[in-house]
Amino acid sequence: MNHFDYKDGQLFAEDVSIESIADRVGTPFYCYSTATLERHYKILAEALTDAGVEAAICFAVKANSNVAVIKTLAQLGAGADVVSEGELRRALAAGVPPERIVFSGVGKTRDELRFAVATGIHQINVESEPELDMLSNVAVELGREQAIAIRVNPDVDANTHEKITTGRKENKFGIEWTDAHQVLRRAHDLPGLKAVGVACHIGSQLTEIQPFKDAFIRIRDLVVMLKADGIAIERLDLGGGLGVPYQGEILPGPREYAKVVAATLGNLGCKIMVEPGRLLVGNAGILVTRVIYVKEGATRTFVIVDAAMNDLMRPALYDAYHQIDPVKLTGEDPVLVDVVGPVCETGDTFAKQRSLQPVNPGDLLVLRTAGAYGASMSSMYNSRPLAPEVLVKGDQFAEVRARPAYQEILAMESLPAWLGA
Numbered sequence: 001m002n003h004f005d006y007k008d009g010q011l012f013a014e015d016v017s018i019e020s021i022a023d024r025v026g027t028p029f030y031c032y033s034t035a036t037l038e039r040h041y042k043i044l045a046e047a048l049t050d051a052g053v054e055a056a057i058c059f060a061v062k063a064n065s066n067v068a069v070i071k072t073l074a075q076l077g078a079g080a081d082v083v084s085e086g087e088l089r090r091a092l093a094a095g096v097p098p099e100r101i102v103f104s105g106v107g108k109t110r111d112e113l114r115f116a117v118a119t120g121i122h123q124i125n126v127e128s129e130p131e132l133d134m135l136s137n138v139a140v141e142l143g144r145e146q147a148i149a150i151r152v153n154p155d156v157d158a159n160t161h162e163k164i165t166t167g168r169k170e171n172k173f174g175i176e177w178t179d180a181h182q183v184l185r186r187a188h189d190l191p192g193l194k195a196v197g198v199a200c201h202i203g204s205q206l207t208e209i210q211p212f213k214d215a216f217i218r219i220r221d222l223v224v225m226l227k228a229d230g231i232a233i234e235r236l237d238l239g240g241g242l243g244v245p246y247q248g249e250i251l252p253g254p255r256e257y258a259k260v261v262a263a264t265l266g267n268l269g270c271k272i273m274v275e276p277g278r279l280l281v282g283n284a285g286i287l288v289t290r291v292i293y294v295k296e297g298a299t300r301t302f303v304i305v306d307a308a309m310n311d312l313m314r315p316a317l318y319d320a321y322h323q324i325d326p327v328k329l330t331g332e333d334p335v336l337v338d339v340v341g342p343v344c345e346t347g348d349t350f351a352k353q354r355s356l357q358p359v360n361p362g363d364l365l366v367l368r369t370a371g372a373y374g375a376s377m378s379s380m381y382n383s384r385p386l387a388p389e390v391l392v393k394g395d396q397f398a399e400v401r402a403r404p405a406y407q408e409i410l411a412m413e414s415l416p417a418w419l420g421a
């Protein structure tokens with residue numbers, strides 16, 4: 001559920017009309033709803049509590065790295081799961097306390113590890129033995145003891161898009177679950193490290209509960225074996241991955257997920273942490289765009305809009321489906337159209353043969369469920385400025401990232417002396 005609804009045939013974000021925002025900030029732009037963010041966070045938190053699981057929720061910042069969005073979630077109690085120094089700095093700027101931040105990722109650099117250890121973050125999830133050695137070295141250099149978890153690859157097929165599945169043994173992530181025991185034992189003996197946890201994340205946009213169950217059972221078995229070997233695991237980080245509906249599908253929700261967590265890992269006496277991204281922000285955001293032209297092609301009608309694949313990469317990259325709706329309903333019978341952007345690639349197509357109310361140049365459309373991996377994956381390809389981001393709360397809205405001016409974009413570059421600078 002979200003708070004983007006029609007009132008008298010006009011689309012609103014909470015109590016603000018989308019058209020009024022478009023008039024102010026221009027198009028395309030991302031629009032987020034505070035009430036939806038809050039709702040999703042609370043539903044997950046309540047589901048975990050009701051299942052008897054006391055869990056820390058660390059928002060996966062990669063899904064939406066806008067500081068205002070991170071802060072909205074942080075004020076509800078969320079921590080942050082970060083995968084780069086940039087994301088760590090964003091979480092800190094949003095006021096997330098270091099003791100609620102966990103650092104994941106397969107290729108953290110020495111500088112990034114140094115910054116994270118010096119900041120005193122809650123946990124670093126180590127994904128390889130070379131990383132373990134580097135982190136131990138960095139922590140010793142800084143005179144710190146850093147709490148770590150070993151990210152385990154449980155070799156479970158998440159049954160999701162191949163580009164976002166992460167928990168099979170042929171994927172680059174984590175340490176083979178059969179090696180995890182030996183690596184944790186080594187971690188235990190390395191200076192500067194406190195090996196307290198096991199982490200896993202098997203993929204994103206999971207639409208079934210069974211893969212979670214399979215992975216959690218492997219984690220449980222590992223923890224039990226480690227305990228028998230005298231290695232006490234205090235923390236479990238279960239990653240993110242719960243899918244959201246993009247086309248009105250009925251999917252397993254936080255309650256089913258929480259029950260599986262409770263049944264598989266609930267009685268190990270470990271502190272549990274989850275890292276949801278899409279679940280919290282996916283349906284809390286839309287991309288608003290204006291129709292530039294309607295072009296009758298030889299075999300189909302193209303609705304050419306002012307948003308493009310650089311603003312929302314998911315359709316081009318994963319063939320992802322995003323529901324497209326008009327901002328003003330006219331009640332006319334829908335027609336079949338292709339909705340495309342201005343970028344010079346055929347891949348810059350948001351929808352093929354989609355049923356849509358007839359539109360005219362100047363009309364506004366929205367792409368729904370764009371709050372996760374939308375703005376955070378955008379680029380300036382074709383030298384198109386990044387789309388601004390707007391946060392709505394009740395009857396208020398604020399531009400929380402402005403569209404950069406062309407002068408600012410050009411000022412980031414400079415000419416070398418031999419080109420006459």
Ligand code: LLP
Pocket residue numbers: 060062063081104105164201203204205206239240241242275276277278279314318372373377
């Ligand atoms: N934790 C780790 C270690 C992750 O790698 C990810 C996502 C998450 C948590 C959050 O997963 P979520 O709850 O959002 O599924 N760009 C793709 C998704 C990439 C996901 C990468 N990792 C997309 O647009 O579908």
